[in-house]
Amino acid sequence: MVDIATRVWNHKWKIDPIVRSLIDTDFYKLLMCQSVFHNKPDVTVSFSLINRSKTIRLAEMIDEGELREQLDHVRSLRLTRGESTWLRGNMFYGKRQMFRPDFMEWFENLQLPPYHLEKRDGQYELTFEGSWPEVMLWEIPALAVLMELRGRAVLKDMGRFELQVLYARAMTKLWEKVERLRGIEGLRIADFGTRRRHSFLWQDWCVQAMLEGLGGAFTGTSNCLIARNRDLEAVGTNAHELPMVYAALAEDDAALARAPYDVLSDWHAEHEGNLRIILPDTYGTEGFLDRAPDWLTQWTGIRIDSGDPAAGAEAAIRWWQSRGEDPMTKLVIFSDGLDVENIVALHRQFAGRVKVSFGWGTNLTNDFRGLVPDGGLDAFSLVCKAVSANGRPTVKLSDNPEKAMGPADEIARYKRVFGVGEQVRREVLV
Template sequence: MEQIINSLLENDLYKFSMGQVIYHQFSDYKTTWDFKCRNKDVYFTSEMVEEIKEQIKLYCNLRFTENELEYLHSIKWLKGSYVDFLRLWQPRYEDFEITTDADCGLTIETKGTWLNTSMYEIPALAIVNEVYFRMAYDYDELFESFKKRLDEKCEKLKDGKLELGNFSEFGLRRRLSAKAQEIAIEKLADLSGKMHGTTKFIGTSNVYLAKKYNLTPVGTMAHEWIMCVGQGNHKHNPAYSNWYALDAWVKEYGILNGTALTDTITTDCFLKDFQLTYATLFSGVRHDSGDPFEWGEKMIKHYKNLGINPQNKTLLFSDSLDFERADKLYKYFSKKINVAFGIGTYISNDTDVPALNIVMKTTKCNGMDVAKISDTPGKGMCRNPKYEHYLTRCIDWRMQND
C-alpha cells in the first residue's frame, strides 16, 4: 500500500495549538493513550494490523520541512520557540505498542511524553481508517460512492436547499482516504463563492490541506487538554479541571485562539469555571456531546446572565454533524448568537458502507488515571472504573456544594 501520511503537517491544528502550551508549560508530563473501536461488527485482520504497523513506521520517518515550519510560524499565535522545537521533533515508533489482542483484532497503545504522544493520535487514526477501508472492501467502489454523495451534497449547498453559515471540515481522523479528503476539500474550496446565501466554507482542521489550498486552519483544544492539565497533577481536585485548563490557555494565548471545549467533565461543571473573565476572553465555545439545542440555549443563557451580549460570541458545533443537522441548528440559532460548524465524517467518509467509530483517548497522565465524563452516555472513556466513579463523585459534590 502507498504511504498514507506524507507530511507531519497532516495533523489537526489543535494538536499544534495544544502542543505549544504543552511545550512551554507541561513539557515534563507523560501520557498513555489507548485505541478504541466502538463498532461492534468491525474486525481488523492480522494482515490489516501488519499494514497499520508498516504505515506508522513510515510516518515515524517523516520530518518537518523548512517550508512547513515557515507556514506554522505564519499562524499568528504560534511562536518561534515552539516552531524551533518542531524543527528538531520527530515521531518515535518505540512509543507505539500495536497488537491483535482485542475483540476487534487491534490494540494501539502509545506511551511517552505528552509532547510526543499527543501528536500521534490523528495520524494513527487516519492510518487505521484507510487501511481498513482499502482492505475490507472494494475500495474503488467505495470511492465512487463517496464522490457521488459528495457531488449531491455540493448541489444542495449551491441551490440553497441548505444554509449553514460558516463551516469547516474536521474529517482527517475518520477519512476514507487521503485522496478522498483532498478531493472533498478541493471541491468545497472551489464551490465556496458559489454557495447560496450566507453559507461559506471557511477551512479545515487538516493543516497540510489548509496550507495547500490556502484555507484557514481551524482548531483550538481537545478533551486531552482538560483531562491532562486538570487531572494529571496529583494536587488538583479533578472537579476543577476546566479552571486549570482555561487558566493555562489564557497564560499562553491571552485573547487569541479562544474557543473553549465544554463537555470534558460535563458542561454544567464547565460553567462553574466559565465565569466573567474566561467568558469574556474566549471568543466562543465548542459543542461535542449532548443535545445541541439544549446546549446552545444553555450557553446563551449563561452569557446573558454574565451581562455578555451573545451576538459577540460564537457557538461551534462539531458533534456528528451532517449538512441537514447543521442547517437546522443554523436556522434555530443564527439570529441569537454567531454559529459555526466543524463537520467531519459526513464530508470525508460518506460512502455506501458505515464509517468506523474509532478513537484514541488519553487514559493516564503522570501515572494518574484520567477520564472524560461526556454529556452523552457512552462517549466517555476511562480505563479504571474506580477512578471514573471517584471523578463523578467529585463533580457531584462540587455541583451540590460550590
C-alpha cells in the same frame, strides 16, 4: 484533479503513503502541543486506540505487516523546510508567529516515539507512551492509518471500473450535500474530517468540492497539510485531551475541580488572548458553566461536541445572558456527528440568536454509506485517547455517557466532584 479511483487501482506505496507529513494532522493538535511544550513538557502520557464499534474487527481485516509498515513510515517523517517556513511565517487567525521559535526548533527535530502493537480478540491494541508533547502527535496519524487501511482492505478486490463507479457515486453524494448547504444564508462551515477520513486523497477532494461549491461560506480545514497545499485557513483550537490530563495530575478533589479552568488559564497566557473558544463538556457542560470564573465570559465562543447539540447551545446562551453578555456577539461551533440534516436544523434554530459555525467531520470526509454491500465502507467510531498521565488514569465524562471513559471508581469520583447527575445517552455513530 487527482483520479482517485485510478490511484487506488494502481496503488503504489511510495506514491500514496497514508500519512505524508508531520503536518498531515489537525491544526488544534499543533496549537495544543505548543501549549503543552511550554506548560507541561515533562509529563509522561499514554495514549491508546479505542474502537467503540466492536463489530468492526480490525485485526481480522488489516494485515499486521501493512499496519507496521505504515506506522514505521510515520516515525520516519520529519518536518520539511517548506513546512517549517509555512508554520513560522504564515498568518493564523490574524496573528503572525503563532508558533514560537523555541517550539519550532523542537518540532523541526522531532521524531515520533515508538509504538506498541498487539492483537487481542479481533482488535488491535495500539499504544503510545512518552513525554506529552511528543506522544500526543501520534493521535491523528494513528487514526488516519487505521481508517484508511480498513478502507483499502474493502477495496482491494474491486475492479477498475467498479472503483470508478464507486468514487463517482461518492462524489455525487457529497456534491448533493454541498448543493443543499448552498441555500443557507450566512452559513460558516469548515472541514474537521482528518481523524476518520476515508483517505488523504479523498479528504483533499472533499475540501476542493466544498471550496468550489460553497465559496466564502467554507471557512477552512483543520488539516494543516491540505491548508498549506490549497492556500486555505487552518482552523481549530483545543480538545478534551488538555483537561483530561490536567485533571489526572490533580493532587486532590479541590485541584481536580479547578483543573478545567487551569487549562484555559494556561491557554489564555500561551496564546495572548487569541483562540478563545471554550470546550466545556469534558466533565459536563452545565456544571462547567455554573462554576466558570467571570473572566471566561469574555471569551469568543463555545464549541458543542457531545450530548444534544441544541440543548448545549441553549445552555451557552442562558449562561452568557446570566453573566450580562450579549449572545449575539458570541460564537457557537457545532462539531459532533454533523451531517446536512442537523446542520440545516441547527442553523435555522440559532442563526440570529448567536453567531453560528460548523466543524464538519466524518460525514464529510468518509460518507460511503450504502455504496458497497453490507455497509463495508461505513464509517465507524474509532478514537485514540490519553489514558494515563504520570501513571494516573484519565477520565472523560462528556455530556453523552456513551463517550465516557476511565476506571469505574474514578468515573464515580469525577461525577461527585463535578456534580454530574443523570445523563441522556445518545448513540455514538462516528
